[in-house]
Amino acid sequence: KKVDVAVVGATGAVGEAMLEILHQRQFPVGKVYALASERSAGSTVSFGNKSIIVEDLAEFDFSKVQVGLFSPGASVSAEYAPKAAAAGCVVIDNTSQFRYDDDIPLVVPEVNPEAVADYKNRGIIANPNCSTIQMMVALKPIYDAVGITRINVCTYQAVSGSGKPAMDELAKQTADLLNGRPVKAEVYPKQIAFNVLPQIDVFMDNGYTKEEMKMVWETRKIMGDESIQVNPTAVRVPVFFGHSEAIHIETRDKITAEQCKALYEKADGIVLLDERKDGGYPTAVTESSGQDPVFVGRIREDISHEKGLDLWVVADNVRKGAALNSVQIAEVLVEKYL
Ligand code: A2P
Ligand code: 11C
Numbered sequence: 001k002k003v004d005v006a007v008v009g010a011t012g013a014v015g016e017a018m019l020e021i022l023h024q025r026q027f028p029v030g031k032v033y034a035l036a037s038e039r040s041a042g043s044t045v046s047f048g049n050k051s052i053i054v055e056d057l058a059e060f061d062f063s064k065v066q067v068g069l070f071s072p073g074a075s076v077s078a079e080y081a082p083k084a085a086a087a088g089c090v091v092i093d094n095t096s097q098f099r100y101d102d103d104i105p106l107v108v109p110e111v112n113p114e115a116v117a118d119y120k121n122r123g124i125i126a127n128p129n130c131s132t133i134q135m136m137v138a139l140k141p142i143y144d145a146v147g148i149t150r151i152n153v154c155t156y157q158a159v160s161g162s163g164k165p166a167m168d169e170l171a172k173q174t175a176d177l178l179n180g181r182p183v184k185a186e187v188y189p190k191q192i193a194f195n196v197l198p199q200i201d202v203f204m205d206n207g208y209t210k211e212e213m214k215m216v217w218e219t220r221k222i223m224g225d226e227s228i229q230v231n232p233t234a235v236r237v238p239v240f241f242g243h244s245e246a247i248h249i250e251t252r253d254k255i256t257a258e259q260c261k262a263l264y265e266k267a268d269g270i271v272l273l274d275e276r277k278d279g280g281y282p283t284a285v286t287e288s289s290g291q292d293p294v295f296v297g298r299i300r301e302d303i304s305h306e307k308g309l310d311l312w313v314v315a316d317n318v319r320k321g322a323a324l325n326s327v328q329i330a331e332v333l334v335e336k337y338l
Helices: 013-024 074-086 113-122 130-146 164-178 210-223 257-265 284-288 319-336
Strands: 003-008 029-036 044-047 050-056 067-070 090-093 124-126 148-156 229-233 243-251 270-272 294-301 308-315
Touching: 003 013, 003 074, 003 319, 013 029, 013 044, 013 067, 013 319, 029 044, 067 074, 067 319, 074 090, 074 124, 090 319, 113 124, 113 319, 130 148, 130 210, 130 243, 130 257, 130 270, 130 294, 130 308, 130 319, 148 210, 210 229, 257 270, 257 294, 257 308, 284 308, 308 319
Parallel strands: 003 029, 003 067, 029 050, 067 090, 090 124, 148 229, 270 294
Antiparallel strands: 044 050, 148 243, 243 308, 294 308
16 A cells, blocks of 8 residues: 655755655655745755655645645644645644644554544644653653653753754854854854753743643643643753653652563663663763664662652654654554555
8 A cells, every 4th residue: 555645844854854764664655745835846855765856835735645744833834734634635743733732633653553543533643742752652661550640851952853953053153162253042042052051942921931831731642641740841952863851750659670671671662771880871862863762771769759760761853753753653544544
């Protein structure tokens, strides 16, 4: 069974990775269309060893495809995802536009693949935020085994989460600083090179940022548990690819570090790298960059809480955090429903 696919936002960081992953995983593609804004129409992107001419999203007829992988920014998805769905294309949307609508499924295939069935409601499936996805993959086995009542999480997020202009800004600021030139901050409110910024996305009325609140809202929706308490601090660090997270959980029943490791030995999508010696843990650059799994290490029982457990979780934010998760959703869709 072949499926015709449109990648929307194909010239962006996530769109490029979507094309690469469709090819790598041998997704059963028939025809692939690369769509972006009028600005880049006529340029080319790669798909395997072929190059595809980028077409203007505004001109595209979505009745030509069965699946649309969208990552063009929330306001563009707001306009075009419903149009594509009305033309019979199932949209898998990587933006935050539809995630919190009750009738739109929000899916991490290792956690709640059954929710894909609800694509029938509006023809749209939402892909969660990158920092939520890797946390869900890591916590699901523990949630199922002993329950989780509360999550405290601090993130260390790569600049690729903000798209290509942010990657260019980190590179340029780094080069400027090393060459004694003055630094300009445009994408981020302060210098990101050699710095750490405790702000991702805009501030909300409660003092949390929107990135932090996404982790709260999305965790509850994906786990299907409104009672989970989530307390995030989301931080941008000068890393190009790979989000890291220090996660502290409180479980319903006690779980030991050894029991937790045993769960991970047989969990889908997880690589356990946890040796109590120098370097015996995963890092964004060395392990996760360009890779599919979620890496977990530093598992230990919390010395300050009887039912507390600490974890270090790393994944490639552009792959598992965005493009790969979207393609995995498409795989479930094609295998079970289309
Ligand atoms: P374009 O290159 O034509 O601007 P990133 O998040 O890495 O910056 O990528 C954003 C992606 O979304 C790019 O492919 C970009 O295309 C695309 N995009 C942005 N605005 C629009 C729009 N109005 N219509 C279609 N695609 C858009
Ligand atoms: C970041 N998590 O790292 C953001 C990017 O809701 O899909 C993804 C924003 C989103 O900047």
